[in-house]
Amino acid sequence: MKTIPYKLMLEENEMPKAYLNMKAFMKEKPEPMLNPGTLKPCTAEDLEPIFPKECVSQELNDTDKYITIPEGIQQFYKMYRPSTLFRAYRLEEALGTPAHIYYKFEGTNTSGSHKLNSAIAQAYYAKQQGLTHLTTETGAGQWGTALAMACSYMNMELLIYMVKCSAMQKPYRKIVMETYGKEVHASPSNTTNVGRKILAKDPDNTGSLGTAISEAVEASTTFDDCRYALGSVLDQVLLHQSIIGLETKTALEKYDVEPDIMIGCVGGGSSFGGFVAPYMADKLEGKKAPKFIAVEPESCPTMTRGKFAYDFCDVGQVTPLAKMYTLGSGFIPSPDHAGGLRYHGMSPILSKLYNNGDIDEVRAVKQSEVFKAATDFCKIEGILPAPESAHGIKVAVDEAIKCKETGEKKNIVFCLTGTGYFDMAAYKAYNDGIMVDKKPTSEDLEKGFAYIPKLDGIQ
Numbered sequence: 001m002k003t004i005p006y007k008l009m010l011e012e013n014e015m016p017k018a019y020l021n022m023k024a025f026m027k028e029k030p031e032p033m034l035n036p037g038t039l040k041p042c043t044a045e046d047l048e049p050i051f052p053k054e055c056v057s058q059e060l061n062d063t064d065k066y067i068t069i070p071e072g073i074q075q076f077y078k079m080y081r082p083s084t085l086f087r088a089y090r091l092e093e094a095l096g097t098p099a100h101i102y103y104k105f106e107g108t109n110t111s112g113s114h115k116l117n118s119a120i121a122q123a124y125y126a127k128q129q130g131l132t133h134l135t136t137e138t139g140a141g142q143w144g145t146a147l148a149m150a151c152s153y154m155n156m157e158l159l160i161y162m163v164k165c166s167a168m169q170k171p172y173r174k175i176v177m178e179t180y181g182k183e184v185h186a187s188p189s190n191t192t193n194v195g196r197k198i199l200a201k202d203p204d205n206t207g208s209l210g211t212a213i214s215e216a217v218e219a220s221t222t223f224d225d226c227r228y229a230l231g232s233v234l235d236q237v238l239l240h241q242s243i244i245g246l247e248t249k250t251a252l253e254k255y256d257v258e259p260d261i262m263i264g265c266v267g268g269g270s271s272f273g274g275f276v277a278p279y280m281a282d283k284l285e286g287k288k289a290p291k292f293i294a295v296e297p298e299s300c301p302t303m304t305r306g307k308f309a310y311d312f313c314d315v316g317q318v319t320p321l322a323k324m325y326t327l328g329s330g331f332i333p334s335p336d337h338a339g340g341l342r343y344h345g346m347s348p349i350l351s352k353l354y355n356n357g358d359i360d361e362v363r364a365v366k367q368s369e370v371f372k373a374a375t376d377f378c379k380i381e382g383i384l385p386a387p388e389s390a391h392g393i394k395v396a397v398d399e400a401i402k403c404k405e406t407g408e409k410k411n412i413v414f415c416l417t418g419t420g421y422f423d424m425a426a427y428k429a430y431n432d433g434i435m436v437d438k439k440p441t442s443e444d445l446e447k448g449f450a451y452i453p454k455l456d457g458i459q
């Protein structure tokens, strides 16, 4: 057996040269997105007014198992990748567990999370097509920051709609995006029809990702040479995020480590989908694979309590319909602190895999327990995690404690999606003992489900 270092390093030349397209490995494909007007599967022509052409081609591609990463994107990745895979020796010791714990840390780039992996791809393909502008939404701010960074690198303009409660909780995030030279509106705003309509009904609306998406899509159609970019959920985003899993697999194989359990948080599901991609591909080809556990907040329980149905991706109901786990596009989660996990829907790929039993388990966890795990982790391992990422830590620790009880020496690998530097308001609430756990009642959920469209002959 090889001695495993604290950091399972990769060389630049060991970085992946192609993304892994999980859909091409699935025997049962996810249901196609539907055009909300015709209720027919979306074609490239339907999607090309919204997204860059190459992104549309990737979105619809369910046959090519690997898609080459253009040289221009590989160059950008070299600024902050390969990201480090750590062996959590100190955490193992503190827990007294026989389990071996590993984590892939995506938080070392300035934007602070894995989101940059897809931001640069989408900005690159837009630039290649000759577009000049992108629009987007951002919840907690990580995606907006990542895309701001990618667009300024590519010399592209960017207009960002930031969920209002996050803009208030995280003023410095907004300043980072502005420092990269990009324009930020708190959403709902009065710059779009959708925003004005929502504000007329409810002037105190604190916003949601669903609302911000509607505004960004609407704004993208008001400029020529402008398209819209989305930071998660879409198949293309999972594709770009496969770089996380491919690097993880290369590094673990270098040291002959086979994961037994893979864990990650899910908001729209892109980091988890990318993290598990090569191992899930193995599973879909009938090979041995680890147990996959996704973790979501109890306050926004999309997979554990949502419905598997066609739904809109936004509140304004302007986007294509996707078959996914959903709480309904009108579901407004309590404005708690795991901003990046507050989305009503879930990646159609992950939804399909979960519905088919290929994702073994989804766990919903309480915010206070997540912050307990986060603060323990930063004291022991040194890294201050994003609250979203800490959902994964919580479950990794629970699994390691189970191993202590059973004496099993499992290899537990989790994805630490980002840094918590911009989440100090949340850490302060936890440190001051004023953090509350919010769990939606069945009634709250029913209100959200009422927004799921009833489609004749489809559902």
Ligand SMILES: *Cc1c(COP(=O)(O)O)cnc(C)c1O
Pocket (backbone or CB within 6 Å): 112, 113, 114, 115, 142, 143, 231, 232, 233, 265, 266, 267, 268, 269, 270, 271, 272, 340, 341, 386, 388, 389, 417, 418, 419
């Ligand atoms: C956005 C975000 C997430 C959740 O998004 P996914 O698409 O589910 O990966 C998780 N962690 C961090 C740090 C984020 O910024």
